[in-house]
Amino acid sequence: MLAFFAQHSKLVDQIGINALLALSLSLSLRAGQLALAQAAFMGIAAYVSAIGAVNAGWNLVECALAGALAAGAVALLLALPIGRLRGVFLAIATIGFGEIARIVEVNASITGGAEGFSNIPNDANTLWIYGTLALTGTALFFFNRSKFALAAAATREDENAARGVGIDVARVRMLTLAGGAVVAGLAGALYAHANFFITPGDFGFPRMEQILVYCVIGGVTSSLGAVAGAALMTILPEVVRFLQDYREVTSGAILLGIILFAPDGIAALWKRRS
């Protein structure tokens, strides 16, 4: 068991971080918001935390908090202009925001630009990552039983009806966006402190696509599903490595297969059996 861990600890860490990212997106998706800015929030927090560690000597906790707060603040600012957008418009606007963030990271000098940012202290070990995941999971557990979660679900089902019942839809959307951003921010800070080196390309559209896949595969309305989806898709490339040349096509086919077989996500399959 210990040997397995020694050989695969990095993979285990990646699962933890990806699970956090999936959870962060699921918050927005549960309120019916297709806000695809998770990768951008992750990136902003990663840079804030990396710069803080290297330039200002902050420790891991300070970096993570700074990163998460920065991401949350940006989310609150973003919530204003995108407030009136819905559906695919919202998705594309947030993707566009992600691109803008990435380009700023490429051109700013404090981030190291395209050459990336090096020498980040490697102090986010598995304990920290899974500790954060457990904390987030617990917070979501209580969140799921709160009235706010009901309001979010109502907004997702039928926005006009929700408004009719007195739910402040704009507030629901803003808070789920910011909450998700904070979680993505924690993931970003952990990512930076687990990888020695980051570049703007780590936080672009391909990353966003991946996070979206985790959530949908797992089941959009389920926290456990998001974690399962992240775990599954993170392990997949390693598991099919023996296929060599056929790996790419097989991975795509597996993704297709899973989504066609279980469009409501893995979590729904589980629920149906029980």
Added chain:
Amino acid sequence: MHPRSVVMVGLVCLFGASAAFAAGGPMAGKTVKVGVIADVTGSAGAYGTAQKNAFDLAADDLKAGLLDAGGATVAFDVEDAASDPAQVVNLTQKFSTDGSALLIGPTLSSEAKKADPIAVGASLPILAISNTAQGITTMGPCVYRDALAEEQVVPEAVARTKKNWNVKTAAIIYGDDDQFTKTDYLIFKDALERAGITVVDTETFHKGDVDFKAQLTKIEGAKPDLLVVGALVQEAVKIIQQSNALGLKAHVIGGNGLNSPQLFKLAGKDAEGVVVGAAYYVGNDYPGNKAFVERYQKKFGIAPDQFAAQAYAAAQIVAHAVKGGAANGAQICSAFKSASNISTVLGPFGFEPSRDAHAPSAILQVKGDRFAEFR
């Protein structure tokens, strides 16, 4: 049984079986395991494929006795990281814990900066074969590099253009969102300054761009003598074609990224006269090179490029070290430290005290359908 359950069980079996594949058994005997991480697929696929090809050829050559490792078996385990930094990290961890004596790769500098520290922490020596960014060999006392860094090649290339064409002004176009091309820009900028050449315009583009007319039109307006292209071959080809179409009259020079037969294959006549500062000239006369080129061409149907050559040279360097008695990581690390004058397809090879490559550079110029030396 419910069909859904069958599929579930099947999926679990698939995962289990492949885990068994991955676990592997302990290695015994006089075999030196070398882990190679290359981006065979994904965005860096063209480079990684050339690298994998070279190691496949090296494996053949070892069996046939064309590569001499003093009787020991050198096993190159080439794994594809699919241009995904996460996979590079996982593969590095794998090689750090499975008894490998050396890690070769990964393909990109940005991947190396994420993954090399893991190997360094596990005392696994690294031989980089295509990382030309700054800050690679400083990551650990056993991190070596056989790929000439741009700053070892560019100044000489610039000096020769000045000598041949009396260049006074230059314009630079480079990719600002890729570490390789950005570093290229910085090094060229420095070299031009030192050579007393004035930079009259600087333009940028992004990786994957296909249309450069806007930037090139601007550059054309500044009428430079020399156009510096800080790009990888895909973009460089289009830049060169479009600049010719627009009537830009400057001489063209580029770095490592342009050292590929694809340059004149894809750009045709437009590439005529382009100068490339590189680390490998496919037509060089160093012992063993012509035969290597022939064997590579025969096996893969295409001439080897710089990536293939640097990969094959790494195999030669490793074979040399193993022949000298090195069988584990520590021994390989010290063998490299004292390596000098090893005969490789890149020429006589050694490592600098900084662990960077010490090898002849190749300043080339496109003439017709091939590269020629540019003096």
Added chain:
Amino acid sequence: MLLQQLANGLFLGAVYALFAIGYTLVFGVLDILNLAHAAIFMAAAFTALAFAGAGVPLPAAFVLAIGAAGLLGVLLDRVAFAPLRRRNAGTLVPLISSIGAAIVIQGVVRGIFGPDERRFGASLVPAATFHAGGLTFGTLDLTILIVSLGLMLLLSFVMRRTALGRNIRAVAEDRVAAALLGIDLERTIALTFFIASALGGAAGILVGLQYDSVSVDMGSRIELKGLAIIILGGMGSITGAVIGAFLLAVVETLSVAYISSSYRDAIAFGVMFLILVLRPTGLLGKRALRAA
């Protein structure tokens, strides 16, 4: 220089438009974003390359390849979207499905053609340039512009004057009502995919010819631009997509010329963002599909 830059923008816009129309057609009819569109764009270019390499004259290769792209689109619908339609899976799930399909298409093309960039070759691609009124452009650019506009006019004709076009617009407007009126839904959707993918494929071949280069990742840059364009123009509006395409191309080209090439994409997305904030439904603000 302004005129030259505007001309550059014009040629760039023509290709963007062809690509964006495909996105907007599928969205208008099915409310889904087909992220495999860029993969078909790329696969069509390789198909044309293969035909041309086998000796087929270029115009014929072009037609055959866009036909193949259309068929690939229909196949894509059958495999990745139709099963989900039957199960009422919403709009998010097909998005993921299209991502999976895109990966498969890329993997297959890479498997067949290898990871290297390919070229049509000077013998096929005319390199003549000519100058008019102080501007420089290639005969190829002009040909591409004409072909693009031609295809767009053809589409406009189909959408406005044929029964198929009416059916597509009806399904886009209200799927249930269209079915009640006796329109064969699945057939109409399949034909919509055929047209959208054929146009996207045409864009791919033209881009491949324009820059004489075909590679497996040639779709990734244009994919995001395409999204920005359909937002700019208004989702589901073909005219909007065309206008948005030219607008974006000109904004991009001019921002390189007068602001900075580094921030070019950021400016393009910034403009898109701005328009979305001011007019959430895009420039032409139509929700349902309208003909050009």
